[in-house]
Amino acid sequence: MSTTTPTTTAPGPSRTADVPVRAVTVLAALAAALVPAFVLAPGPVAGSLSGGGYGGRRELEDRLSASFVDYWAAGERGFPPGLRGVVDYWSRYHLVKAVVAALLLAVLVALGLLLRKAYLRAGGLTAGRRAALASAGAAVTALALFSLAMVMANVQGTVAPFSSLLSMLPLHAPHGVPAGTLEEIRRQLAAYPDGGRTPPPVEVMVSDFGRYHAVLAVAATAVALCAAAISAVSWRRFAAAASDRRTRRVLRSSGLLWALMAAAVAVIAVANTATTADPAPALLAFFEGGW
Structure with missing residues (x-):
C-alpha cells in the first residue's frame, strides 16, 4: 500500500510584508534622537569649540550689547576681542545646528521614501493601516520641510553670524544699546552711502x-x-x-x-x-x- 505524504502549503506573505518595519523603526529612532540634539547640542559644542560658552540668552545678550557698544565707539572695521568671541561662538552655534538639521533632513527623506513605497504597495493592508501609512508619510513630509528650513536658516547664520546676532541686540531694554548710540547708527544708515565719510x-x-x-x-x-x-x-x-x-x-x-x-x-x-x-x-x- 502506498502512502502519500501530505503537502504543506507555505504561509502566505504577511499583510505587513511590504512595510520595512525594521528600517522604518531605525530611521524613526534616529529622527527622534536628532530632534533634541538640534535643541540641546549646539550651545555646549559651540562653547567647547570657541573656548567658552554662555549661561543663557540673557548672558549672551549682555555680552553682545557691551561689546557692540565698544565696537561702535572704537570706529574701526575689525571686531574688538569681546565681540569677536561672541561672533565666533555664534557662527559655530549655527554650524552645529545646520549639521544636525541636515542629518535630520536626510533621515526624514529616507523615512519618507520608505513610507511612500510601502503605501504604494499596500494593497494587502486594511484601510486603517493604509490610512496610518498615509498619515505617517504626511507627518514626515512636514517635518522634512521644517528641517530644510532650519538648514537654510542656520547656514545663513553660519556664513553671516554678525548680522544674525544683530537680531539679538536688546535695543529697548535697560541693559541694551544706549539711545545715543542707536541714534548715531540710524543717522549714518539713513545717509548711507551718500552722507560723506561712512x-x-x-x-x-x-x-x-x-x-x-x-x-x-x-x-x-x-x-x-x-x-x-x-x-x-x-x-x-x-x-x-x-x-x-x-x-x-x-x-x-x-x-x-x-x-x-x-x-x-x-x-x-x-x-x-x-x-x-x-x-x-x-x-x-x-x-x-x-x-
Whole structure:
C-alpha cells in the first residue's frame, strides 16, 4: 500500500510584508534622537569649540550689547576681542545646528521614501493601516520641510553670524544699546552711502547684512529650482500612471505640494535678492524697530 505524504502549503506573505518595519523603526529612532540634539547640542559644542560658552540668552545678550557698544565707539572695521568671541561662538552655534538639521533632513527623506513605497504597495493592508501609512508619510513630509528650513536658516547664520546676532541686540531694554548710540547708527544708515565719510562699523554692518540675505537668496533659489523639477517629474509620472489610482493620488499630491513650495520659496528668493542689492534700508528698518 502506498502512502502519500501530505503537502504543506507555505504561509502566505504577511499583510505587513511590504512595510520595512525594521528600517522604518531605525530611521524613526534616529529622527527622534536628532530632534533634541538640534535643541540641546549646539550651545555646549559651540562653547567647547570657541573656548567658552554662555549661561543663557540673557548672558549672551549682555555680552553682545557691551561689546557692540565698544565696537561702535572704537570706529574701526575689525571686531574688538569681546565681540569677536561672541561672533565666533555664534557662527559655530549655527554650524552645529545646520549639521544636525541636515542629518535630520536626510533621515526624514529616507523615512519618507520608505513610507511612500510601502503605501504604494499596500494593497494587502486594511484601510486603517493604509490610512496610518498615509498619515505617517504626511507627518514626515512636514517635518522634512521644517528641517530644510532650519538648514537654510542656520547656514545663513553660519556664513553671516554678525548680522544674525544683530537680531539679538536688546535695543529697548535697560541693559541694551544706549539711545545715543542707536541714534548715531540710524543717522549714518539713513545717509548711507551718500552722507560723506561712512564710519567703518557701518560699512561692515551693511556689507555683512547684504551677505546674510545673499546666502538665503542663493539657498532659496536652489530649493525653488529643485522643487519645480520634482513637481514636473511628479506630474509627468502622474500622466503616465493611467490605471493605478493609488499611484496617481500620490503623484498628484506630490506635484501640487512641490509646485506650491517652489512658488513660496521663489518669493523668498526674490525678496532676499532685492535686500542683497540694497541692504542699508532694511538694516535701518531693523534699528528703527521695523522688524
